[in-house]
Amino acid sequence: MNRVPSVVISTDGAVVADLKRCGEQAGTVDLVLEFAIPYRELTEPQMKKIRLASPRLVFIDLDDDAPTGCKVARYLADSHPEALIVAVGSAVPSATLVAAMRAGVSEFVEKPISQPAFDEAVERLSRKLAPSPRERAAAEGKVLFFCGAKGGAGSTTVATNFAIHLHRQTGERVLIVDLDLTLGEVALYLGIEPRYGIVDLARNLHRIDEGLLASYIATHESGLDVLSAPFDPDEGRGIGADEVGRILEFLRGVYDWVVVDASNSLDARMLAGLRTAQEVFVVTQVDVPSLRNIQRVRRVLKRVIPERSPRVLVNRFHPGTDITLKDVERTLGLEVFGTLSNDYGTIAHSINTGEPLAMSASSATGQEMDVLVRKVSGMPLEPEKKARWQLKLPSLKRRDADVTARPRILAGAEP
Ligand SMILES: Nc1ncnc2c1ncn2[C@@H]1O[C@H](COP(=O)(O)OP(=O)(O)OP(=O)(O)O)[C@@H](O)[C@H]1O
Ligand SMILES: [Mg+2]
Known part of the structure; x- marks a missing residue:
């Protein structure tokens, strides 16, 4: 001892x-x-x-x-x-x-x-x-960091659905952390409205333990745990870079997987988050500004986490565009790690109803996500049992203490 x-x-x-x-x-x-x-x-x-x-x-x-x-x-x-x-x-x-x-x-x-x-x-x-959570934090859990090549690339869509799949397929403890501290939308995409979140955790970091942590976490009906960004952008400003690093290290000690949906600004807080990450995923669409941004972001990543290459996830992919996946790989000097089809109907429905696409029966995007999760978690690449895809879950199981009713938002027009 x-x-x-x-x-x-x-x-x-x-x-x-x-x-x-x-x-x-x-x-x-x-x-x-x-x-x-x-x-x-x-x-x-x-x-x-x-x-x-x-x-x-x-x-x-x-x-x-x-x-x-x-x-x-x-x-x-x-x-x-x-x-x-x-x-x-x-x-x-x-x-x-x-x-x-x-x-x-x-x-x-x-x-x-x-x-x-x-x-x-x-x-x-x-x-x-x-062993205390702090002792366990040194050894356990993986932080998977998702960011977008530019605004609207699909980071939140991919991270939330990835997290649900990861939990369902591995059966392990998965937490999604909304690190877009200004206008985070993870809770909205999951159809929940938690009363507490990362701001409360940051305020009580000096005395945090698993019991207290549980009061800041909301649980989605899929079993995915959620640590939300504040609704009010002013509240998120108080969280510093040092706190972000400590929060993620602590969470890594409690959860098997910590999926982070980051903001696109590479400020000190995001860099602190990146330093804790075992994998970094850059979600991108296939267009010149996005690819140029990835090249710019890579310089920062090389400096901050030289030992890791980012994984490129092409979102809203549809074959037959001017720029092919081969072009993307040549331009970036990186393999495309995964693709997610352009499926506006399913995704807009998913966001507007708060039902992640991971749940929608037999959607193509859901199946692509399945493949992605298997690659990351190291599970064999074999198709899931069909019945699992046809699971239709009942309406949200809310934890009375920290989740209140979610207002419906209006469906946006397809861009
Ligand atoms: N695979 C997809 N097919 C069609 N539409 C998609 C897809 N992925 C995301 N979208 C749409 O793109 C928009 C932006 O997605 P999302 O909010 O996930 O991006 P983001 O990178 O998190 O944006 P932000 O920079 O605002 O945080 C949403 O309206 C969403 O419906
Ligand atoms: Mg987002």
Whole structure:
């Protein structure tokens, strides 16, 4: 076991010294914060320090005003569930011990703290110390970043439908993040209107855990989880580049796949998002301005993520145009990774009803998406069972707490 970051709150100098000595001796516990003050003097600045330190163990002293100590334990157990609370004390009455356990204390070590008693307590606790989201974030999940070669290329259409297919085909946990923080439309395309989203997550990033994250996520009827951009463009302005990077790293620790629909502006926030990505997809149509933009964007990508080549997805493709796919590949020096047909009728219907095309029975675009997902997820390229395509899902299952009715929008004219 690595040395776990720990905090001690005790006015007894011997407790702090003993915990330090025992933790160092056994190589199990690292005291990162010490508060030698009475519980009543613990206010928001100290609590903030504790949250920022993300301790896995918090030692409290029941010889110091036990009733207030229990309140502190309850507060920490609720606000920082990643930490286990350990009480220390001498000749503590059993009623106090019971109250402490009810407040969320997991272990008790008698004073003066001996090495064997300390080691046994840590050993018992180690079984309860599951890896924290932060620890898991280092190893898990893939961030798939979708951006358009220019406005209206189809990034949101492709990303949302791709995410639904990915979830359906792999059965794994998939989240779509709307990183178009100004005018994001993912929720609209999915026919949901979440009350909370990425702005709330950014505001609470200092204390985020899976439980809190769940309150900012809406779940689409397909099972796809959605982290929405704000409705009000002003709200998205407050999110910084650093926060974008931290948010995506955290989400990668929770989900198997994090599909990002990015905005077309390559500002610092998008670059921070790109740095977390395992795959970057540039959605484009076959026209000269789009291909020229991809060449321009590639320069930035080479600088920011030199180890990855973008995957080109040709959207609204129809054979027989002046510029062929071979021309596209020659011009860009990149393979075309996938194509999605021009299918205005299906897609306009999908957007206007909030029913993604991934759901529409046997649509050509849906089947193309299927192939694309298989390529990305590494699943064999064999046709899905027909029955799956004929699935007609009932109207949206809304999570009462965070989803409200979606207004219908008017169908636009075909461009
Ligand atoms: N394969 C397709 N066939 C026909 N129409 C499509 C297709 N893909 C997208 N569209 C249409 O193109 C328009 C733009 O699509 P979308 O909003 O997905 O693009 P975007 O790149 O996300 O745009 P923005 O730059 O505004 O974020 C929409 O009206 C959509 O209906
Ligand atoms: Mg978009």
